[in-house]
Amino acid sequence: MKRIFQSILYIVFVFVSFWAIIKAVLAYENPFSLYENPLVWILITFLGLVILAKEYFSFTIQKIAEDLKMEKEGIIPEEVDEWAWLKKQYKRWTKSRELEEEGEIILDHNYDGIKELDNVLPPWWVYLFYATIVFGVVYLIRFHIAGGDTQEMEYEKAMAKAKYEMEEYKQKTPNAFDIEKVALSTDPADLRRGKAVFNLNCASCHVRDGGGKIGPNLTDEYWILGGGFNNVFNTIYKGGRDGKGMVAWKGVLKPEDIQKVASYVISLGGTTPAKPKKPEGEIWTEE
Structure with a gap:
């Protein structure tokens, strides 16, 4: 009890x-x-x-x-063998014969003194083979007869679902920043914010007036990775050329701030810096 x-x-x-x-x-x-x-x-x-x-x-x-x-x-x-049950299970799943019993299953074939045993297939192997047959039948019915989704179809459905959920999220949060629809801002408040972020993070390479130092001059019409708002935004967001140039700032600055910095950089075009750096890149014109 x-x-x-x-x-x-x-x-x-x-x-x-x-x-x-x-x-x-x-x-x-x-x-x-x-x-x-x-x-x-x-x-x-x-x-x-x-x-x-x-x-x-x-x-x-x-x-x-x-x-x-x-x-x-x-x-x-x-004197009791504690592993007797395990040995019994092993023998059952392999159907192996003891050395003394091999004479019962030996064949008459003789290859230079090497003889062959007529062992049966191990049960675990047979059951595994049967499992592959069952799997093959299920696979055939599922994908070739019943028209189940292939990996490509599952991927497309998952992407469509993710896109739908993203659009639904954007509708529920209209103020969320959409990087795909980013555009140039001429709002004085945005430009002031862009200037402040630029002076804090970018001036060490481009100088406060955009004349260039380690980085290129941002006030002339020459651009290494293309001018215009979209190119400037992508360069700041994703970084410059691999292994050299500017690093990507997407992990440091918010997308909203990168938009404002890019807008501020565009506003520097045509200004006269104190010590402008020599032109780098090629002349870029808006298409």
Whole structure:
């Protein structure tokens, strides 16, 4: 009766612990992270230790009881093969013959003293072969008869779904910045913000008046990667040429600020810097 009560108490403890962990995880609205919630880590670790301890003591007690039973029956525990059941399963799944039994399945073929055994195929191999046949039939029906989606079709559907969700998100958040529809801004407030961001992040290479230093002159009509708002925005956002030139600022500046910086750079065109750098690149004209 005592052991039954202990087992019931253990089951209730495990069930309640799992329930508490699931409730704790579902309580978070944002994606749950164990690294940010150490109390859940502690609860999971404690539950795991309790389960391991219980199973260890159960195994130990069962082993002691078996040893006492064998000793009572006159069996020496050390002489008992503990892996007999595993060896039996291995023999069953491979249908291997003992060395003494190989004479029953030896063939008459003789190749320079080398003889051949007529072993049957291992059951695990046969079952695996049958599984491939079943898989092949299911695959044939699923994709070639029932017209199931191929990987290409699944990809196209996933992309269409992602595009739909993106458009739905844009409709729900009309103020969200859309990088695909970015455009030149002439608003004085945007240009002031662009100038401030430019002076803080870009002036070290291009000088405050855009005359150029390490970077090229931004006031003339010569451009290395193309002039105009879209080219300037993409150059700031994605960076310049691979291995040289300006780095990508998309991971540092917000897209809104990059738009304002690009607009400010365009506004510098035609101005006269104090020490203009020699032209670099080619003359660019708006098409």
